[in-house]
Protein backbone atom coordinates (compact mmCIF):
# COMPACT_ATOMS: atom_id res chain seq x y z
CA UNK A 681 0.00 0.00 0.00
CA UNK A 682 1.35 3.44 -0.94
CA UNK A 683 1.31 5.94 1.91
CA UNK A 684 2.59 8.80 -0.23
CA UNK A 685 1.39 10.23 -3.50
CA UNK A 686 4.68 9.82 -5.34
CA UNK A 687 3.75 12.04 -8.25
CA UNK A 688 3.22 14.80 -5.70
CA UNK A 689 6.59 14.04 -4.06
CA UNK A 690 8.27 14.14 -7.45
CA UNK A 691 6.62 17.39 -8.48
CA UNK A 692 7.41 18.94 -5.14
CA UNK A 693 11.13 18.15 -5.36
CA UNK A 694 11.22 19.08 -9.05
CA UNK A 695 9.81 22.44 -8.09
CA UNK A 696 12.25 22.93 -5.19
CA UNK A 697 15.33 21.68 -7.01
CA UNK A 698 16.95 25.00 -7.88
CA UNK A 699 16.47 26.36 -4.34
CA UNK A 700 17.10 23.14 -2.40
CA UNK A 701 20.79 23.72 -1.68
CA UNK A 702 20.02 26.94 0.17
CA UNK A 703 18.26 24.99 2.91
CA UNK A 704 20.38 21.90 3.44
CA UNK A 705 22.31 22.58 6.66
CA UNK A 706 20.49 19.79 8.50
CA UNK A 707 20.79 17.29 5.64
CA UNK A 708 24.51 18.00 5.31
CA UNK A 709 25.12 17.61 9.05
CA UNK A 710 23.33 14.27 9.05
CA UNK A 711 25.10 13.19 5.84
CA UNK A 712 28.52 14.09 7.25
CA UNK A 713 27.72 12.04 10.35
CA UNK A 714 26.76 9.11 8.16
CA UNK A 715 30.01 9.34 6.23
CA UNK A 716 32.14 9.61 9.36
CA UNK A 717 30.61 6.37 10.61
CA UNK A 718 31.17 4.79 7.19
CA UNK A 719 34.85 5.69 7.37
CA UNK A 720 35.32 3.51 10.44
CA UNK A 721 33.13 0.73 9.09
CA UNK A 722 34.67 -2.74 8.98
CA UNK A 723 33.07 -3.11 5.54
CA UNK A 724 35.81 -2.56 3.02
CA UNK A 725 34.69 -3.24 -0.50
CA UNK A 726 32.20 -0.64 -1.66
CA UNK A 727 33.15 -0.61 -5.32
CA UNK A 728 29.58 -0.22 -6.54
CA UNK A 729 27.56 2.03 -4.29
CA UNK A 730 23.99 3.30 -4.41
CA UNK A 731 22.73 6.58 -2.93
CA UNK A 732 18.93 6.37 -2.69
CA UNK A 733 17.07 9.68 -2.75
CA UNK A 734 20.31 11.42 -3.68
CA UNK A 735 18.69 14.82 -4.17
CA UNK A 736 21.09 17.44 -5.48
CA UNK A 737 24.00 15.10 -4.80
CA UNK A 738 25.83 16.28 -1.69
CA UNK A 739 26.35 12.78 -0.30
CA UNK A 740 26.90 11.31 -3.77
CA UNK A 741 29.62 13.87 -4.38
CA UNK A 742 31.41 12.93 -1.17
CA UNK A 743 31.05 9.22 -1.88
CA UNK A 744 32.21 9.41 -5.48
CA UNK A 745 35.55 10.83 -4.35
CA UNK A 746 36.31 7.91 -2.07
CA UNK A 747 39.02 5.74 -3.47
CA UNK A 748 37.33 2.39 -2.95
CA UNK A 749 34.25 3.34 -4.99
CA UNK A 750 34.36 2.58 -8.72
CA UNK A 751 30.72 3.21 -9.59
CA UNK A 752 28.23 5.33 -7.73
CA UNK A 753 24.55 5.29 -8.62
CA UNK A 754 22.83 8.52 -7.56
CA UNK A 755 19.16 7.58 -7.65
CA UNK A 756 16.24 9.94 -7.23
CA UNK A 757 12.60 10.09 -8.24
CA UNK A 758 12.98 13.75 -9.24
CA UNK A 759 14.66 14.37 -12.59
CA UNK A 760 15.18 18.02 -11.69
CA UNK A 761 17.05 17.15 -8.49
CA UNK A 762 19.27 14.85 -10.55
CA UNK A 763 19.82 17.67 -13.03
CA UNK A 764 21.29 19.74 -10.18
CA UNK A 765 23.57 16.80 -9.33
CA UNK A 766 24.66 16.59 -12.94
CA UNK A 767 25.62 20.25 -13.03
CA UNK A 768 27.48 20.02 -9.72
CA UNK A 769 29.37 16.83 -10.52
CA UNK A 770 30.74 17.46 -13.99
CA UNK A 771 33.97 15.56 -14.37
CA UNK A 772 33.17 12.88 -11.81
CA UNK A 773 32.77 10.06 -14.28
CA UNK A 774 32.16 7.27 -11.80
CA UNK A 775 28.68 8.65 -11.04
CA UNK A 776 25.64 7.31 -12.88
CA UNK A 777 22.40 9.24 -12.46
CA UNK A 778 19.29 7.08 -12.17
CA UNK A 779 15.80 8.55 -12.16
CA UNK A 780 13.66 5.93 -10.45
CA UNK A 781 11.46 5.06 -7.52
CA UNK A 782 13.25 3.66 -4.49
CA UNK A 783 10.55 1.04 -4.22
CA UNK A 784 11.18 -0.22 -7.75
CA UNK A 785 14.92 -0.16 -8.20
CA UNK A 786 15.97 -0.70 -11.82
CA UNK A 787 19.12 -2.53 -10.74
CA UNK A 788 19.98 -6.20 -10.90
CA UNK A 789 19.84 -8.28 -7.75
CA UNK A 790 23.14 -8.20 -5.82
CA UNK A 791 24.61 -5.59 -8.19
CA UNK A 792 25.67 -3.10 -5.51
CA UNK A 793 28.06 -3.52 -2.60
CA UNK A 794 26.77 -0.72 -0.37
CA UNK A 795 23.60 1.35 -0.10
CA UNK A 796 23.36 4.81 1.43
CA UNK A 797 20.32 6.99 1.94
CA UNK A 798 20.35 10.35 3.67
CA UNK A 799 17.10 11.96 4.81
CA UNK A 800 15.08 10.27 2.07
CA UNK A 801 13.22 7.51 3.92
Ligand SMILES: C[S@@+](CC[C@H](N)C(=O)[O-])C[C@H]1O[C@@H](n2cnc3c(N)ncnc32)[C@H](O)[C@@H]1O
Nearest residue numbers: 693707733734735756757758781782798799800
Ligand atom coordinates in the same frame (compact mmCIF):
# COMPACT_ATOMS: atom_id res chain seq x y z
C1 LIG B 1 15.06 15.56 1.77
S1 LIG B 1 15.71 15.15 0.20
C2 LIG B 1 17.30 14.48 0.64
C3 LIG B 1 18.25 14.56 -0.51
C4 LIG B 1 19.69 14.16 -0.20
N1 LIG B 1 19.80 12.77 0.18
C5 LIG B 1 20.28 15.06 0.85
O1 LIG B 1 20.77 14.54 1.86
O2 LIG B 1 20.30 16.28 0.65
C6 LIG B 1 14.80 13.65 -0.21
C7 LIG B 1 15.05 13.15 -1.63
O3 LIG B 1 14.44 11.88 -1.78
C8 LIG B 1 13.82 11.82 -3.06
N2 LIG B 1 12.75 10.83 -3.01
C9 LIG B 1 11.59 10.89 -2.33
N3 LIG B 1 10.85 9.79 -2.54
C10 LIG B 1 11.58 8.99 -3.38
C11 LIG B 1 11.37 7.71 -3.97
N4 LIG B 1 10.25 7.00 -3.75
N5 LIG B 1 12.32 7.21 -4.77
C12 LIG B 1 13.47 7.90 -5.03
N6 LIG B 1 13.73 9.13 -4.50
C13 LIG B 1 12.80 9.66 -3.68
C14 LIG B 1 13.33 13.24 -3.30
O4 LIG B 1 13.10 13.52 -4.67
C15 LIG B 1 14.46 14.07 -2.69
O5 LIG B 1 15.45 14.39 -3.65
